[in-house]
Amino acid sequence: MRESHEVTVAPQQDYRPDLKADSLALALLGAANAVARVRGGTALPQALSIVFSVYDVTPQARGAIQDIAYRTMRQLGRSEVLLGLMTTKAPEPAMLDGLLCAALALLDPPQDTPPPYEAFTVVDQAVHAAAHHPDFAHAKAMVNAVLRRFLRERPALTAEALKQPLARWNYPQWWIDSTRAAYPDKWEAILEAGNVHPPLTLRVNARRLDTDAYLATLAEAGIEATRLGSTAVRLAQPVNVSQIPGFHDGLVSVQDAGAQLAAPLLDLQDGMRVLDACAAPGGKSGHILESADVELTSVDADPQRLARVRDNLGRLGLEAKLVAADAQSAAWWDGVPFDRILADVPCTASGIVRRHPDIRWLRRKSDTLQLATLSSKILDNLWQMLLPNGKLLFVTCSLWPQESEAQAAAFAARHDAIRLDAPGQLLPASGAGQDHDGLFYALFQKRAA
Numbered sequence: 001m002r003e004s005h006e007v008t009v010a011p012q013q014d015y016r017p018d019l020k021a022d023s024l025a026l027a028l029l030g031a032a033n034a035v036a037r038v039r040g041g042t043a044l045p046q047a048l049s050i051v052f053s054v055y056d057v058t059p060q061a062r063g064a065i066q067d068i069a070y071r072t073m074r075q076l077g078r079s080e081v082l083l084g085l086m087t088t089k090a091p092e093p094a095m096l097d098g099l100l101c102a103a104l105a106l107l108d109p110p111q112d113t114p115p116p117y118e119a120f121t122v123v124d125q126a127v128h129a130a131a132h133h134p135d136f137a138h139a140k141a142m143v144n145a146v147l148r149r150f151l152r153e154r155p156a157l158t159a160e161a162l163k164q165p166l167a168r169w170n171y172p173q174w175w176i177d178s179t180r181a182a183y184p185d186k187w188e189a190i191l192e193a194g195n196v197h198p199p200l201t202l203r204v205n206a207r208r209l210d211t212d213a214y215l216a217t218l219a220e221a222g223i224e225a226t227r228l229g230s231t232a233v234r235l236a237q238p239v240n241v242s243q244i245p246g247f248h249d250g251l252v253s254v255q256d257a258g259a260q261l262a263a264p265l266l267d268l269q270d271g272m273r274v275l276d277a278c279a280a281p282g283g284k285s286g287h288i289l290e291s292a293d294v295e296l297t298s299v300d301a302d303p304q305r306l307a308r309v310r311d312n313l314g315r316l317g318l319e320a321k322l323v324a325a326d327a328q329s330a331a332w333w334d335g336v337p338f339d340r341i342l343a344d345v346p347c348t349a350s351g352i353v354r355r356h357p358d359i360r361w362l363r364r365k366s367d368t369l370q371l372a373t374l375s376s377k378i379l380d381n382l383w384q385m386l387l388p389n390g391k392l393l394f395v396t397c398s399l400w401p402q403e404s405e406a407q408a409a410a411f412a413a414r415h416d417a418i419r420l421d422a423p424g425q426l427l428p429a430s431g432a433g434q435d436h437d438g439l440f441y442a443l444f445q446k447r448a449a
């Protein structure tokens with residue numbers, strides 16, 4: 001018998017196609033590559049940095065790849081259903097599917113938003129991109145046929161697609177069901193809010209200047225902005241951080257207005273010992289140090305993410321003791337209790353999907369319970385580190401009650417903790433007056449000894 005030489009060829013995801021650096025074809029292929037990696041379980045920011053490095057792209061191409069990848073993520077459900085209506089089997093490999101979804105996202109922008117490119121350019125460049133990739137050059141006629149059919153039959157195809165919740169909402173079915181179960185009267189508004197483009201919100205460094213003075217600086221620079229809170233300023237149009245006045249000198253940081261509630265709730269006084277137990281990348285650590293002269297310990301289990309805390313505090317000219325450790329354990333603790341503890345625990349991040357549209361496609365339903373179990377262990381461990389009369393602020397960026405209110409109620413009961421006033425569940429909101437992610441805050445005080 002002759003030996004079989006048949007081999008299965010692994011997809012060449014790292015292959016750099018020979019396409020012009022500033023072409024839409026390269027941008028579509030880069031986005032398709034990132035989307036395929038997200039399907040494989042990689043978060044979109046990491047997927048994009050891999051693509052930028054293997055494709056060795058120009059800054060301009062990076063911007064285009066990123067923009068298309070984020071658009072594609074926001075409309076992945078709708079594009080998947082449309083593809084299901086136009087093809088007999090799911091396009092393979094994953095990058096071909098990603099290419100079609102990326103092209104559809106450009107051809108089929110959300111209602112009332114202009115298409116970013118001419119339709120014929122998108123089709124032409126998507127076919128060109130397919131033709132240049134060895135894994136699916138054979139499918140270039142299919143890419144052409146599918147995209148042209150979409151343009152010809154768009155009203156009928158989208159009407160048919162929108163009958164399916166996956167296309168209507170652009171979330172997996174379990175996510176839609178969970179939102180509906182938790183918020184029977186508001187689930188539609190919550191899902192819509194997660195599909196809105198987030199604003200760029202800044203936190204003004206109160207050590208350096210006041211918020212009105214910074215608004216005046218922005219106005220002088222011709223940047224339109226509104227005040228959202230004591231230190232929160234929302235830009236009318238997002239800009240690159242390099243164009244934000246004073247960013248590099250630590251006058252401001254990028255931080256959602258909802259996240260800016262943490263430091264004031266901690267009721268900080270000079271001289272306190274404070275623990276930020278899940279600190280990376282350091283947004284709240286920075287705010288704590290801007291608010292009072294405290295002795296801050298910032299802990300995070302991920303040493304690479306902890307390095308970002310050092311960078312962020314360095315830009316602000318502030319310092320904390322940085323510890324790479326597991327907040328479920330006390331092995332790293334010197335035994336001296338803290339006056340204040342911030343527990344911004346790991347969670348499903350279901351409240352920040354407008355900033356991270358990949359999260360809904362990466363998460364599994366079972367993650368909620370797993371993460372709630374981890375965070376309850378973290379909270380129980382931290383409680384022993386708090387002084388009598390001290391305060392612990394529990395924060396999540398989740399919308400699921402299992403991770404938030406149910407967790408807070410169970411924690412208070414387990415430890416006989418006093419529950420102080422705090423916002424509780426903040427639902428995501430977009431607008432000039434109120435604009436924040438979906439976060440949860442519960443504040444506990446330890447009884448006097």
Ligand SMILES: C[S@@+](CC[C@H](N)C(=O)[O-])C[C@H]1O[C@@H](n2cnc3c(N)ncnc32)[C@H](O)[C@@H]1O
Pocket residue numbers: 277278279280281282283284285299300301302305325326327328344345346347378397
């Ligand atoms: C919601 S993020 C924190 C955001 C941060 N507080 C800020 O404002 O920039 C949660 C963090 O918890 C960290 N983490 C996850 N499990 C942990 C554990 N067991 N112990 C300590 N940190 C953990 C993650 O690495 C992640 O950086």
